[in-house]
Amino acid sequence: MTNKNIYRQFVASGLCVGALLLSGNVVAQSGITLYGQVDTYVGSVQAIGQQNRTSLLGGSGGMQTPYWGIKGTEDLGGSLKAIFALESWYRPDTGASARYNGDNFFSRSAYVGLQGSMGTIKFGRNTTPYWISTVTFNPFAGSFAFSPAIYQSYFSNGSVAAPLLGDSGWSNSVVYTTPNMAGLVANAIYSFGEVPGDMGKNKVGGNLLYKNGELGATLAYQQVDYSQVPGDLGVAFAKQKALFAGLSYDFKVVKLFGYLQRLDNKVSTGDLKRNSAQIGISAPLGTGSVLASYAYMKTKGTMENNRNSWAIGYDYPLSKRTDLYSAYYRDSVSGIGKGDTLGFGIRHYF
Template sequence: MQLKRRFSLAVLAAAAGLTAGAAQAQSSVTLYGQVDAWAGATKNLGQDRAWGVNSGGMSTSYWGMKGSEDLGNGLKAIFTLEAFFRPDTGKSGRFDGDHFFARNSFVGLQSNSWGSIKLGRNTPPYFVSTILFNPFIDSYTFSPMVFHTYLGNGRSGAAGISGLVGDSGWDNSIMYSTPDMGGLTANLIYGAGEQAGHNGQNKWGGSLLYFRGNFAATAAFQQVRYDGAPGDLNSLVAGFSRQTAGQLGATYDFGVVKLYGQYQYIKNTISTGDAKSNGGQLGVSIPVGPGAVLASYAYTKTSGAADVKRNTWAVGYDYSLSKRTDVYAAYFRDKVSDLSTADTFGVGIRAKF
């Protein structure tokens, strides 16, 4: 859990336009985030090795603000603004040209009895299920499951659509989440294309999350008809019109070891022939001293319009210096069919605030 620094903002009657004697609502704003940088070497699929200092070894660096106002009767107004950045260069975003508030940017309402609704740019439930049920969580550097789900495999054409299209944040979206029902929550999201001439171009999905004692499980689904903008799937592969994906995941913490498992199915609807991917991930987290040994293996086979096999594994150790700061070392290895093997290794530090 992230440790957050909280501070309260008094709601002034004059600023709010309230008359004397009117009741003031209670509000708060939280500033939080994390900085993650690492040093090591990366050899991408089919490329040469490069050494350097990079950002986002275990987690993508970001900062954010979120706030709420108590409206009474268990109802709150809420907002969240979260921006990625790269500490190795000081640049904003995950990459050049990224949205400023790319992680989340929404406003909404939250109720103790009926849940929450959020409008803006939201993190889709499928992404949350992906990162919660593998030991390397949201690492775009060392997590095999993140690579198989969100990063390309170095191939072109239909063979290169090995994971999801549509990004890990959805613009122009509305998301509903139920309240906790005995450990079970449900989430639904819809993203509008918002372009004339592209009716029916949208994104939608949902998930179930269950946490009870040492056991947790998830089921997630999403369907997208565009990547960054309506009509752009055809530019990735001629005749590509829709992608559907489903995932199941579970964890169990035995104390001496925590087990992770995921299964994933992706179907790319292409006029010249569909491409289907089946695969999953198995992983462990083993407490050792003030940290944990992490290990994960992922496998995906794509068939139909393309035949590609991908095998990826990673090992690492994450050492906690405090509740907010940890250091880590990890090795990652990736193999895709006939391409040369890729690997990454390095050490890093992550500080949360």
């Protein structure tokens, strides 16, 4: 599946089991769609700094985290539509819901909103614009098993703290998306902290996405003010600002991806800054595509280390909705050690 298809899946999402019981007449009038994706792989993982290797059936997905959902629309007249989406992650190896124990059932998306000529507004739990920019401008997209970009931005891998705070979706949020303006789309998100007596503990973010022919570009920003203690940086943490700039260009024989990222953490014991960059390619080979990516991160401040991550893989489509893949990921952090993941998997959209 291409990054463009994955992006569309994040923009249009939903899940509600109860809606399946509706009559055919109601479903037709409401424009309700059931959809999702199943992704699992067989492989092994060696965590950073550890000697032992774990063999596994990767139920949390190799190329993409499994999910399923329902989305719907209602025509209100005059180009205005009511929209909704409810969506859940799940783990096909055990049948358990959500990404991990304690995760909310509708943690991927849960919103209702309006869509018209002036754009789209959604209320509820929404995918962040920052996440959309990250998965669109790296060849491994949203892979939590093999993508250096995702590892270095969102995933702790046990012994290494995840640098980006706030998750890929924000609860209690409002998102506004502009109409497409000659290839340019803007998104803005605000998440209410809902803390009595403290109006400042909120989250805000947004991005610009540009697509013109073979060229793609993005600029994303988000700021997290925590009302509770995040585990990565302890009680001294106050605020994080994140800035992301990405480019892609499809030369047909190879598609190039790249980004730069800057994270500023405000900590009472001393500020912490993380700078990172990623470069990657997707190149057709036979019926499938070769994927490769390298990412580097340097941390300065209250803790200092360098992180190098690279991955290579091959994605082979069996049809428009089913693909086979194999991939290898290597991660190393100065002063901590190295780790890697190897897997062979299958993904199917429905």
